[in-house]
Amino acid sequence: xxxxxxxxxxxxxxxxxxxxxxxxxxxxxxxxxxxxxxxxxxxxxxxxxxxxxxxxxxxxxxxxxxxxxxxxxxxxxxxxxxxxxxxxxxxxxxxxxxxxxxxxxxxxxxxxxxxxxxxx
Amino acid sequence: xxxxxxxxxxxxxxxxxxxxxxxxxxxxxxxxxxxxxxxxxxxxxxxxxxxxxxxxxxxxxxxxxxxxxxxxxxxxxxxxxxxxxxxxxxxxxxxxxxxxxxxxxx
Numbered sequence: 001x002x003x004x005x006x007x008x009x010x011x012x013x014x015x016x017x018x019x020x021x022x023x024x025x026x027x028x029x030x031x032x033x034x035x036x037x038x039x040x041x042x043x044x045x046x047x048x049x050x051x052x053x054x055x056x057x058x059x060x061x062x063x064x065x066x067x068x069x070x071x072x073x074x075x076x077x078x079x080x081x082x083x084x085x086x087x088x089x090x091x092x093x094x095x096x097x098x099x100x101x102x103x104x105x106x107x108x109x110x111x112x113x114x115x116x117x118x119x120x
Numbered sequence: 121x122x123x124x125x126x127x128x129x130x131x132x133x134x135x136x137x138x139x140x141x142x143x144x145x146x147x148x149x150x151x152x153x154x155x156x157x158x159x160x161x162x163x164x165x166x167x168x169x170x171x172x173x174x175x176x177x178x179x180x181x182x183x184x185x186x187x188x189x190x191x192x193x194x195x196x197x198x199x200x201x202x203x204x205x206x207x208x209x210x211x212x213x214x215x216x217x218x219x220x221x222x223x224x225x226x
Contacts, residue, residue, distance in 0.1 A: 037215075047156075047164065047207055049215040063121065063214060096163055105211040106154040108175060110163035 002026035004036070004097050004111035011117050012087050018116060022080040022097030026109075029075050031055050035100030036080040037107060038071065040093040048093075052105065053080055087118045122146050124208050124218035132226040139195040141221045143208035148188045152212040155184060155193050158220075159204045167206075168193070198223070 008020035020038070027034055037052040051071040052060045061069050070083045080097060094115045098107035123146040133139055143153065154169035166175040168184045171191070181196040195202055203225050208218040 039217075046219045047209075047217040049209075049217065052215070060214070098163075101166070101169065104152070104170060105215055106166060106169040106209065107156075107164075108166045110165075113163055 002099055002109040004099060004109060006095060006097050006111045006114040008095075008114060008116065010115060011119065013120050014088055014118060016087050018082075018084045018087050018091070020082045020084075020095055020097075020114065020116075022082070022111060024078050024080070024097070024099070027099065029053075029055050029073055029078070029080070033100070033102040035105070036073070037098050037100060037105075038080075038082045039096045039098055039107070040091075041096070041113075042090075042093040045093075050084075050095075051082060052100065054100075089118045092116065092118050122149060122210055122213050122216050124210060124216055126206075126208060126218035126221045128221060129219070130222045130224060132224050133198055134226045135198050135200055137198055139193075139198055139202070139223055141193040141195075141206055141223070143186075143191045143193070143218050145189045145191075145210060147213075149210040149212035151187050152210055153184075153186075153191050154209045154211070155182075156207045156209065157202075157204045158207065164207060195223075200225075 004024040034055040038050040053071045094113040096113045099109040101108045125144045127142045151171040155167045156164035158164040
């Protein structure tokens with residue numbers, strides 16, 4: 001059974017860097033088309049894809065946020081880490097990590113999400 | 121960036137009625153579109169991907185038609201558990217989501 005769980009700070013100050021960790025089980029990020037993405041959702045708003053890392057360490061970032069994002073993986077720990085620099089109140093959202101369907105970039109398993117508030 | 125426009129924003133229906141949700145892409149995505157269901161306080165759930173493939177456990181009352189720029193999700197007979205927000209997502213060029221359609225109880 002595939003599970004994912006996000007962890008990180010619930011409150012960050014403007015201009016700070018956010019670091020979120022996704023710890024997963026039930027699959028290995030070492031092959032077979034596997035991937036993990038980060039997706040966020042501001043309160044009451046729609047979903048926004050942020051970043052995706054593949055089993056072969058290939059990485060993709062949202063063009064609008066590319067300069068602020070870094071995604072990495074630690075296969076020994078079954079973790080994927082997202083960093084987002086220069087946080088702003090508009091970045092307040094629930095941040096989800098999600099498992100990429102093996103054959104295509106859709107997301108069949110999601111974490112519960114973690115609400116990050118950006119405020120001074 | 122491919123923009124996905126969903127309509128209507130809100131659909132008010134009764135259980136047993138049929139729901140028709142639209143997702144329009146700003147340029148062709150071929151068949152590369154998925155639909156998700158999200159209930160309050162929960163993560164999204166994958167329903168159907170690459171236009172017509174149902175995810176495991178998704179009932180047959182959910183179906184999708186369309187390709188290119190215009191897609192429709194149909195829920196043939198609404199069950200109480202189907203009242204939720206539905207999002208489309210394309211993977212043809214980067215990844216983008218639509219703004220969502222809320223299906224609410226009339």
